Amino acid sequence: MIMEEQNTNNTCCITIKNQITEFTEVVKTIDQVCYNWNVSPKIVNQLNLAIEEAVSNIIFYAFSDKREHIISIILSNNKDNITVQISDDGKSFNILEVDNDIDINASVEEREIGGLGIYILKKMVDVVEYQRKGNMNILKLTKKLENKQ
Amino acid sequence: MEILTKKTENCTIVEIKGRLDTTNYNALESEFNKIIDKENHSILVDCSNLVYVSSSGLRVFLVALKTLNKLNGKFLMSNLQDNIQEIFEISGFISIFKVYASNEEALAQCES
Numbered sequence: 001m002i003m004e005e006q007n008t009n010n011t012c013c014i015t016i017k018n019q020i021t022e023f024t025e026v027v028k029t030i031d032q033v034c035y036n037w038n039v040s041p042k043i044v045n046q047l048n049l050a051i052e053e054a055v056s057n058i059i060f061y062a063f064s065d066k067r068e069h070i071i072s073i074i075l076s077n078n079k080d081n082i083t084v085q086i087s088d089d090g091k092s093f094n095i096l097e098v099d100n101d102i103d104i105n106a107s108v109e110e111r112e113i114g115g116l117g118i119y120i121l122k123k124m125v126d127v128v129e130y131q132r133k134g135n136m137n138i139l140k141l142t143k144k145l146e147n148k149q
Numbered sequence: 150m151e152i153l154t155k156k157t158e159n160c161t162i163v164e165i166k167g168r169l170d171t172t173n174y175n176a177l178e179s180e181f182n183k184i185i186d187k188e189n190h191s192i193l194v195d196c197s198n199l200v201y202v203s204s205s206g207l208r209v210f211l212v213a214l215k216t217l218n219k220l221n222g223k224f225l226m227s228n229l230q231d232n233i234q235e236i237f238e239i240s241g242f243i244s245i246f247k248v249y250a251s252n253e254e255a256l257a258q259c260e261s
């Protein structure tokens with residue numbers, strides 16, 4: 001497990017390898033940082049969900065080789081919102097182009113097993129931005145903080 | 150995550166404690182499969198101590214529900230905490246799962 005953290009008061013950078021087992025440490029770090037930033041448990045839960053859905057998607061689908069890759073997650077506290085920038089050097093994947101309109105009123109038989117992750121990710125944050133820069137996918141998520149408008 | 154399974158006369162109660170996510174969902178999937186393989190077709194998932202669930206966990210619930218529906222079994226849930234309730238509402242799971250406020254209420258359904 002390689003895990004780097006560069007924490008300033010308002011920024012936290014986590015870098016992990018493309019293995020799902022790394023995720024346990026990511027959760028611990030997010031929880032700790034958000035606790036330090038005094039973020040409400042509800043928002044912490046929503047941020048955790050958005051980050052897990054994004055990062056697990058990268059780990060499972062972004063790389064066709066079997067090599068080690070680094071994924072970086074940068075959390076920034078901007079007082080009235082928190083941004084999360086997730087970068088990877090996997091294949092180009094614009095999350096905004098994914099048609100994820102799942103029918104939440106479908107019956108059990110009609111409900112598909114897959115496709116929930118990206119749908120949940122988009123519901124958990126206020127803004128989703130995507131950029132392909134060189135060989136990097138850069139996903140930026142913005143979550144507004146409650147009671148601070 | 151911890152999984153505690155106990156059998157009542159008509160139902161198998163599976164209590165999930167902690168976080169259910171992409172790092173551990175397969176443990177829960179195996180547990181459900183093991184229960185169903187033993188011909189126990191009524192499962193109650195007690196979520197009193199489930200603090201987090203992501204899409205990988207939701208998928209495990211959906212697969213179990215679909216499997217048990219085909220077997221004319223029952224897949225019930227109880228004691229959803231607020232953040233779990235929220236994700237069930239967002240994903241529409243709240244309308245396809247049978248969710249009860251307590252184990253007693255849910256178990257009453259198993260007897261009928």
